[in-house]
Amino acid sequence: METIAFRMQLRPGQEEAYRARHDAIWPELAQTLRDAGIADYWIFFDDETHHLFAVLKRSADHTMDRLADEDVMKRWWAHMADLMATHPDRRPRQHSLKPMFHLA
Template sequence: MEQIAFTMQLRPGCAEQYRARHDALWPELAVLLHQAGVRDYSIFLDADSGKLFAVLRRTPEHCMDSLPLNPLMQRWWTSMADLMETSRNHQPLTQPLIPMFHLP
């Protein structure tokens, strides 16, 4: 399994709504992510800055690169665009993080 991490930016005052929408994650979206090879996906919030920190594991044969083309993924991004910084197509703006230390 490959582990990756990245940050995203939540808009001020949107933490509770962000959590509520993820608590009600569409089952078909969970299936899509799993089919794309996503495993053990967590998102954390730095409440002071609104910075979201995400970490996930993905299978070696993952197809995450195809997710932006999927209409279901696009619909999810559109539904979340009012809560976070996104590109014009509503894809969350992400900043990849560089692994610096791991203690297995």
């Protein structure tokens, strides 16, 4: 499993709505993420910058690059677009993070 991380931007004042929507994540979406090879997915919030930091593990044969084609993913992005910075197609704006240290 490969560990990757990325940053997204939450709009100010949307922390509770973001948490509530993720607490009620659609089972179909969770299964689609698992089927794409994603596991142990965490999202952290920095209340000073409103950045969301995501960390996940993905299998060597992951299909994350195909998630944008999944209807459930498009619906989720539309559902979340009012809370965060997005591209015109409603994909969250993501910035990859470089690993700097790991204590195993």
